[in-house]
Amino acid sequence: MKSQLCKQLLLPAAVLAFACCHVSAYAQAAPSLQAIQQGFLNPPNEAKPMVRWWWFGPAVEKPEILRELQQMKADGIGGAELAFVYPEVLDDPAHGLKNFAFLSPEMLDAVQYAQAEGRKLGLRIDVTLGSGWPYGGPTVTLHNAAMRLRTIVAALPGGAASAPLPALKEGESIIYAAVVNGTQSKWDASASSPATLDSEAARVTPAETPRVILFFVQSHTGQMVKRAAVGAEGWVLDPFSKEAVATHLKTVGEPLVKAFGNTPPYAIFSDSLEAYGADWTPTLPEEFRKRRGYDLLPHLPELVAGDTPNSANIRHDWGKTLTELVNEAYLVQINDWANQHGTKFRSQTYGEPAVSLSSQKLVALPEGEGPQWRTFSTLRWASSGNHVLGNNVTSGETFTWLHSPVFRATPLDMKAEADIDFIMGENQLIFHGWPYSAPQVGEPGWSLYAAAVFNDHNPWHPVMPTVNNYIARLSYLMRQGKPANQVAVLLPTDDAWAAFKPAKVTVTGAMQDLLPREMLGAILSAGYNFDFTDAEAIDRLGVQHSILLLPPTTRIPVATLRKIAAFKAAGGKVVAFGHTPTLSPEGKSSGELTKLAASIFPSTANTTAELTAALHQAAVPDLAFETTDFDRNAIGFIRRKLPTGDIYFLTNTSNREIKATVSFSTSYASGVALDPETGHTLPSKIAPKKLTLTLAPYESRTYLFGNGVTAATSKATTTASAAPIDLSRDWSVSFTGTGKTETQHTLTDWTASDATQHYSGEAVYTRSFQVEKAPSLGVYLTITGGSAEPGAPDAPPTAEKREGIPNPLVTRTGPGTRAWYNPPIREGALLVVNGKPAGALWHPPYRLDIASLLQPGENKIEIHVYNTALNAWAALPPHDYRPLIAKYGDRFQMQDLDKVKPVPSGILGNIELVFEAQR
Template identity: 30%
Template sequence: MLSKSKYLLLLFPILAFLGFQLLDKKSPASAEWPEITQTAKPWTRWWWMGNAVDEKNLSKLLETYHEAGLGGVEIAPIYGAKGYEDRYLEFLSEEWLSMLDFTVTKAESLGMGVDMTQGTGWPYGGPQVGVENAATRMIIQNYEKVDGQELPTPIQFQKRRENQYDAELIAVMAYDKDLNAKDITSFVKADGQLDWDEAGAWQIKAIFLDKTGQMVKRAAPGGVGFTLDHFSKSAVDSYNSYFQKAFAGKDYGIRSFYNDSFEVYGADFTGSFFEEFEKRRGYDLKAFLPYLESEEDSEMVRRVKSDYRETINDLLLNNFTKNWTSWAHNQSKLTKNQAHGSPGNLLDLYAAVDIPECETFGSSYFPIPGLRRDSADVRNVDPDPIMLKFASSAAHLTGKNLVSSETFTWLGEHFKSSFSQMKPEVEQAFLAGVNHIFYHGVTYSPEDVSYPGWLFYASLNLTQQNSLWPHFKGFNDYIARSQAILQAGKADNELLVYWPVYDVWAEPKGKMEMITVHAVDEWLHPTEFYKQSKSLMEAGYSLDFISDDIIANSTVKDGLIQTSPKNSAKVLLIPETEFMPIETLKSILNLAEAGGKVIFQSKPKSIPGYHSDQESRQAEFDALWASLSFNHGKVNVGKGQVILNQDSRGALESLGIYREKLVDSGLNFIRRKVADGTYYFLVNHSANTISQTISLNAKAGTVMVMDPLTGKTGSIPTTSNSEGTSISIYLKSGESIFLKTFEDKVDLAIPAWADYSQSLNSADISNNWKLTFIQGQPKLPSPQTMESIKPWTDNDSPEADDFSGQASYSSEFEMKKTEGKHYLLTIDKVYESAKIWINGKEAGNIWSIPYQLDVTEQLQNGKNTIKIEVANLMANSIRFLDRNGIEWRNYHEINFVNIDYKPFDASNWNTMPSGIAGKVQISEFD
């Protein structure tokens, strides 16, 4: 029985997650920033190295994280540091569970949340996974039987390694020259000899159920073992029951269980696969194995492989994802899952959990002037934000409020990533619908471990030893303010774009079709679905992706297609599609019949998969399509309409569905609908300043500007027109703002938003500075005086060149301040983050391009003092350690690698510039 307090603690985050908000009820206009909740704050994956945790350090670290603005942690036990084995705790032991209980209790006292990886390392597995429940693969051994001759070798499993388990013989099939099949399993003797001699030449295939042998990667103590068979319900049930027993009925208060991306290598089978296949697809796959093994681009190969992959999807979706979520709900827990990397329909897999999670991996290119992106420090990957939309679409369409992201994985080389580089990357995720950021990550590092503490092998390492940590809260506050808005109300997307997964499953190459982040050039980019989605988004349309199953479960209300009680869209768009099930076409036409609007780029060519009655099924599909008597590309169906038009944009305009023309300026955007208006998130990732009048589709009598960097708000003049609302916007490259539109003219009792487009005059305060080093590694350099402000690494000081930490620039200046004017501090370059004090009053943070801050409130007429505390990167101090042979990385497993997965060595690095560069100015504006 849950106590009342425990029940409320559990209920509140679930209500927040569900995002209950009565959008139909008119609310008073509010100029307030949405509440900064636990989920609005960024969370982090929390690596427990070797499970070497204790109450003292857990308490201290959680307090440190809380003070830095983190809203929660996701416990991820992994391998440990050498020399600390006596501190290791066995995963799920009484001692470990005691630490879990302590962690949750301490986190609750701080208002923080806790998630937990249901295992150690990744993927799911461990010592509780016996061979019978381990990841499984299908091995096919081929033999040739010559007419009239015995098979020369016995049918026995051929091991690839000495310690490999014996595989189970499932069946033996014979195929003649026309690929007609016979099951000859019963003719195989115990010793493997084949006692069968039917006339003719035969291709013999022996099918074995083998174990992949994959062990959990990066496992923690107590977590070493086989990877789980995700396709087997009994294996998954056994895995879940192990945790249920370990928890012994105690509610440890974690919010959700988490599952990482599907990295189960080679697993393509399970013990009941052939039976499940026949039940679902209607034929015996064993009779069609030559097509499954072939890579010929033929119709039969594509159809059989499509059926095989669809069956794998069904087993993963039902036996693992839905089954796991149902079990978690019975434990009063949520599920958070990364569907990408799996062989299934990403949309349905994401939709089957409570919090869909995508990931940002690597570094994107942004043409923002001055944004550092050294090719030697980034991975050779090109992240695609459209990939992120599979997770957000599934959440939007099923009415789930939170879309999480594993963020900044390998953003750059260790110790070289700055907040200025993180900002556009996280904004790109926000624009794709992400609103619940998880850092990758923070490593638990005890107080007695010397600098740089325990570190995970993959960047980004945001730990309390990081020289940027004292400035981390400024970055976290920016994300928290942004996510407070992005979690409010509901997504405001007008289009549903059908993802033809059967086209992906019909790929003739390979057996499994792993739908991974790193293979988008193969399964995503060449498709018309991708090209249409990208083109429409770039043109200014807001959209979500929809699957066959979600279409089947959608309804129509007031002419809008409702995918759930909390989500609706104006139109369903079917891009050029090769394969579509009859059932999906029927569901689409049913939506039209009920009043929905549907656009087809072209007629889907065929039904997917292989069927014994293929011709009659195809004829039924063609007849259903032929029932649409298009007149100039349009036909009314019941209360709705179906349009056939290659020009999607033209078709949308004919339905009165218009794009946001603001994108023509170079801005990117996303919208959220709330009870008293609409939020716009506007981002300038272009190379240029955008200073012009833009049009918003939302009709608004009042528009409020909200700056997520500072939390400041202001009103902005509006002009209504037939297309919506016009406003003047001024955003430098790298800037982002939120707008809140109110349908009526309302008095928000807030000041007008400052116009920074044209300065009246500027004062250069770049001269006569003192520099004092505050704290850092390896030791504090001597103070410096500067005639003109410059980086501390430009002063021929080896000690300063090796320093990572915080240093303070200070100076005095005269300023004539005029009442009613606005004053903007600008710095040409900050390496890497700055806190500003003017006249002893903290003015704010500068850590992103453009490096600027409004200091009107702190500035005074006449003499002023200024202090700029700068935090640089860890790179220079790590270089010092490696150049001087000071050992700091000594871990079990992978130890510590660079961005190319080679042994890490910073000794040959150049000095990273640190401090302030260029001019420091204060400009006056109306």
Template identity: 25%
Template sequence: MFQKKHLFLLLFLVGILSAQETYKKETTTFQPTIESSRPWVYWYWMKSAYSKVGITADLEAMKQAGIGGAFLMTIKGPDNPPLIDPPVLQLSPEFWDLVHWAFTEADRLGVKIAFHPADGFAVAGGPWITPEMSMQKVVWADTIVNGNSIKTLKLEVPKHYKDYYKDIATFAIPIKENFTTSDKNHPKITSTLANFDASFLSNGKKEGEFKLYEKGWVEYEFDKPFLCKSIQIETKGNNYQAHRLIVEVSDDGMNFKSLGRLTTPRQGWQDTDAFYTHSIVPTKAKYFRFIYDPEGTEPGAEDLDPAKWNQGLKVAKIYLSNEALIDNYQGKSGAIWRLSPQTSAEKISNSDCVESSKMINVSEFVDKNGVLNWKEPSAGNWRIIRFGHTSTGHENATGGAGKGLEVDKFNTEAIRFQLDHWFGEMLRIAGPELASKVVKILHMDSWECGSQNWSSVFRDEFKNRRGYDIVDYLPVMAGIPIDNIETSEKVLYDVRKTISELVADNFFGTLADIAKKANVKFSSENVAPTMMSDGLLHFKYVDYPSGEFWLKSPTHDKPNDMLDAISGGHIYGKDIIQAEAFTELRMDWDEHPGNLKTLADRNYALGINRFFYHVFVHNPWIDRKPGMTLDGIGTFFQRDQTWWKPGKAFFDYCQRVQFQLQKGKPVTDLAVFIGEDLPSRSVLPDRLLPFIPNVFGEARIESEKARLANEGQPSARMPKEVKYSKNSTDLSEWINAMNGYQYDSFNSDVFLNTAKVVNGKVVFADGTSYGALLFPGSHKMAPNKMISLAVAKKILDLVKEGATVFIDENPTIQPGIHSKEDEKEWRKVVNEIWNISNENSRNIGKGRLIKLPYLGTDFNEIGIQQDVFFPKLNRADSEKIAWTHRKSETEDIYFISNQKEGKRQFEASFRVIGKTPEWYNPVTDKTSALPNWKEENGRTIVPVSLVENESGFVIFKEKSKAVAKENQNPSFEIAQTLDENWELQFDPAFHGPKEPIKIDRLFDWSTSENDSIKYYSGTASYTKEFKWKGKRKDKILLNLGTIANLAEVSINGKDCGTLWTFPYQLDISDALKKGKNTIRIKITNTWANRLMGDEKLPKEERLTWTTAPFRLEGNPLLKAGLLGPVTIIKEKKEKK
């Protein structure tokens, strides 16, 4: 089934390679171009409603706006009734004809295309994926029998997907007593809710949900004392509070003893594929009470996603069991993305573990019908556990007619089969010549298909990578400890390690190979926090690592995604790091470039150097505005956006910023180890604070203490329908948090395989270097004090070669199963490194070990000065300046962003000497001189002046290449005011007044008594004649004061530019003439006011039509128009 398809694809790819220059990895320094730095868009084709005329209009709009390319993804199937009848179903000949049309038009216009591995935006599946080719998970069923009744025993089939199930192995384990659970013992259940029947909590035949919004409890009363060793908790959705209950026990129902609080695993947003198992210290009691107390609630984060929502306690089941089960075995087996500390021997003693010598693999005695014919059991009770695997059942859920099961992410043959049916089919439809000109990226988008922990290839892969057979320890996948808890945890670690390697090597490695053979680049977003993974590892195979950030959507924002992509890109030496930009949970229709800028700049400062905007939805209609949307999700970056055409000024700004930020390599002083716990992610700044507290500063230490205390669990709303935990992680609160230092996170793979010491710095892949490495101790995403022998030896080697390394607490765990010889060597190396208990630092060879926490306020004592700091600003003001630094062969490029809506004048001290600084303004695309700079103590100090939200570049060039330029901050004086007597022309096609309006003063459209002005959305033109008496050689600017929201200015028919951000002024020197002049200002606002006005009208009288739900009820109208004051200002001449 696979071979024939693959032969065709191979021949096709050979055709492509003959039509294009053969792909080679660049060995020279990457040089950015206008094309490489253009922003792209997500181009979603929605609900099988597509048209050729709409496709052409979309692509022409992209071209006119300077968009470099489009990530073409088809989303969902047709509505009922369909938006276009008949709908164009994915996979149909009509569909592929439209894809070919899109490519033909893209080729005509010079717009490039990225294509996805599957229908939809997540992840890689289709109707051709059979259950055996799909993502797999381990399942099991057990039967308790007497040794005399095992012959011809029909084994229960484990719960499985539809009719698909395959055996792995069956084990017979002798047991002394039967296991029992609370649902078999029928405890009396009472709670704070006096009249509420909560019996369903421990009854598998009843459904219900127990809810508390204030402190309260639920209590189980057994007829006789019940021995509890583990607790199973189920919820009907994600609920953080259900997994932090306080457990108390009593023998009389009056006097209770606390067993402490359940430990909440770190968990992602897609957390409903498995229930939770909590291991507790074996306790026998008649009463068990579970207390909900919201105090101490941790605020939300991406690795504790349910805590973002202040939703109280919602729990469906609480089962108590006398079976000792490994804590969080669901996460530890890789069935789901969860992380927790290893289970202690206090909770599971050796006596509660299955002795491997007594566990018998009876698989050979099970026939194809699942009947066990084992003739050799001894007397007594036996537990027969039948292990198998089935499909996880996950699909590419956002697809339409191309929707089906998600492909097995470990099976390279199945992965190629999947890609051949979608990406490969697209290439065949396009043909080699057209594809080679248009298709430039294979893009893997949002991972929304959960995790998997089995595959037809898993057993062999595990054996090859770990050196032993996982089947010998298979019961640990069901939470059953074998021999001792330490061994069991080590085996489960090896399972997670293998999964993490397979998703990177087999899935992403295969996609990278397919992309390479198709001569396209490979782009991908994150795997975490849904698939068990090392969150950085897959980026080694990706050409364009990609994060995502959201607009006004704190519950869905992805700061960890951003840092994963940025760090992954940096440590693996990637030149372009992308971001899905401005995704929005609920569109407010008030979005415009001016209120997007600070968020854009903040993410540029993090390390992103190319945006793809979310979202440009294909609008199949020419006459419907705003038209098609992603059901109101995402910022409206498309041709029927009111400001799309003048918005090109913003897109040009992004292109210019991205061009500069694609130069050279990032300059980052510190690299922080993410640890060897799995799953893993980059280290968020709040997790780093305890290890270098004074670098973050006293104010930050105190504010973070208050944030984490989360007293009263304060909530906020954004968007207005969504309540969230106000103290959730917010990267906007961590701008320049280390006061002049930046850091990346790194994993064990890049450390072991690429790290070397060059001139005292640690250099990773492709030349990215760091002045020091930090190995933090345990923290939320690294709860276990573990380090591998390989990493420990590498630390020691690098220090001896000259590296500076910070280390924290002494590791106590070597992860995974290892030989006794390895364990002995591990202890020796660990003791050699961590033998600094009585001193803060120690030299070894050429390098230095420094003990954490490090209490210095900076890193000067280890020879690392601040890269940039602002000596005359206090710490709080400094932390409102976002920055990043890149270095090319000839330039040091610093991006500086004022994140305050206020003017700033300050000195910036840069760690650069011997070069001349210049100011590059990416809004105006002009370079100017920076006067009065000086060199002092090996640094260059530059005066900088920024208006509200302004950003730009301080670029240091070789002195011999510097040329005289304009002053970055000249002084101006008002020469003339133009506030009165304008002619205002609205567009009747947008339901504005038909005739021009004479106005004697500027006003806010939304305050008009004329509804056609009050609710107007679109573009209106202001025209005025005036006399100018100034001199031609003067530098003259036009300042518009306040505008809502974009302004296109022309004087005497000459285009002077577009204004969209502070200070709303531009140079008109070349357009002015002495005497009479005519000025025209075209102002464009957003769709919000028209949508609110249309809501008051009958449908047949409305201008607007959109698939976005209307949600602006109760919102005030937005300011709109040219508000002024409009002034002409001229540069003051310095007196000599």
């Protein structure tokens, strides 16, 4: 097995010994296939999803804290991250509402209580090391606040020997001044002369012609902490400053972690780096000189202008230095602090400022977000870092912006995004989120300004345990074995640094432009999955994938090319898309670089068709398709490699049924399908080749191939199927809690009646039907009639447009997702047959096997249907936030309030009993 796996991976010799050694040790410790099947049936607590638990104000009370923790436990949630955000209400002693000041004794006492009670329930408790985002607050002085480089351009008349100093804002200082030719609107940075600064003026050598003087000012971004709790207001800290970060850890981190007593939080959390415009720090000139070997200040005109032959080189060195500084001051310092305090640093290591992919090696728990699976995503950025670095768990901030506005998101929306997250390598979902809601405020309770609501104020919440069980099972399964993505995409990080400019210093932001979307989509459509890697990771660890794909790249280290050449010489496959490198990171050409690039990349793929052909020539794809172009683009998958088997998870990311014949590249002759709804293994074994699939919208499949997999015992049944029985008419519908019961001869939308237009809650559909004898076939209660919803954004450019429905994929490049589908159940249901629970209906295909619950003669069926809180919310008068804003400022703005209106509710499709032979 050891030699077989190493041969499959096609690793260079230097990495083969390391990989095979670890494969051998891993094989000894890995669970058996039967143990994996059992773990899938009963996933461990650590695989259960978590929630971001928003404490508004914070205005919390211990009884409600305990009740919500108990509800999380009952829902199958594995833990909570304490997140302290803006107030929702003014203090109201008469109703027991009081906003505790951030880090006040009352707030810290509530933290202590929450973590203690959560631990008693077996929940994992994390804590955000601050309030709102990014890190900062009242203890951040202007000296330690996030900084930027500001340029002031002033006219310098002919003959002038000096120029007055410009007026500065508080905390600003002039760090350099230079004279250039040109005007204030257009000046030439290619030749500049320094000015001499004194307390009164900038002294220059006179010239006859008018010129321009540039003042480079060490300034501040002015950014304040967003969504801050009461008492947490203040500047965003300077992420390049060790002093600023250390002060935050002492003044904010220490009190929060101390509140956990002898049981520190499982992890402390830092949200995505959003110190917008932060591109400077007081130590930058000295650090730049020490690291890059020359003085940055005389080159500031070129850095700012960006239009000289050397500008990109200056910007590259500046960007690389900023990355090194944020790594050391922020990531390393916080991670070390976490270790010293018995916890782990969970970090969303992307955004602004300039962290790189390899920066993730500096934190214990890299995390991502963003379900943009066919283009660049920081979720894939995080999972790739974990795959390359050997971390088995990738957490993700999940469901951010899911189907806005608040309360609009449904269980089907959750599945549409969760499945995409799984195929990108996420295996620890952290829901965004769970709003703490004071019971005094009534329904629908508090909510974040823009996020889904997963607490029990949402009427469809009774379906949540089923959704969470689905997620927990797949999270468990996606942690087994090793990641097996075939393609590594080498990020052009040096090109990203060279593309930096003042106030825009983000590697992840640059990748949106540097990685062609059509290239990434073509990899997936060709039947491969991929990770990102970077030059630093290759230099340290080599290439760990079967295929290395180079996107259009200009700058690359020669040392990295040498590593790639060794990988290729050892049998590794290398494919280039677009142009190949011509320059070193510093912007120089060399004979060795030119020779290496030419030998490694003798040709390049310039179209998606050429890329697909090159990939197929390099290695057999993990998933081979026989289907239409549209369906090929809609199917996503991920593979995990076991010592004695393979795991595949496959999903339809589109809003319409697709048909395909697929072949898995596993070397094992047979496997089984696992049902994530129930955890059971399905009865029939399957072959990995030429498997015919029909996938409903957003439907997924899970397969386990290997020697020794066991299928479930199948009852002997007939092979014939009976005609369906239509149960679509004559239902008694009782609206729980209202006293209203009606007979629906034809299934009707609740919003069609004035009496239930704004009803949010449960309705119980009841009727009886006759069965002559106990069935020998599988009997499925099936609800049909769903339809694709027009208007889904951003399908791959090669996707077909069918049936007049444009762009029906869920994929998009912006924030947020949703299922673009009109389901026949709005929005979830629990089925009861003859008084016994039969399961939940929450995604296509809407069907449950009820054969074991049927009896000869009369059978009673109940369908408990739940909609969203949006309908009742739409009937409420607009909330008046003016008193809150008057006291605390405008800290949040509710999103998409124009979309708060009743949505269709109830059972809107046809109900049938469908008889099928069990397989």
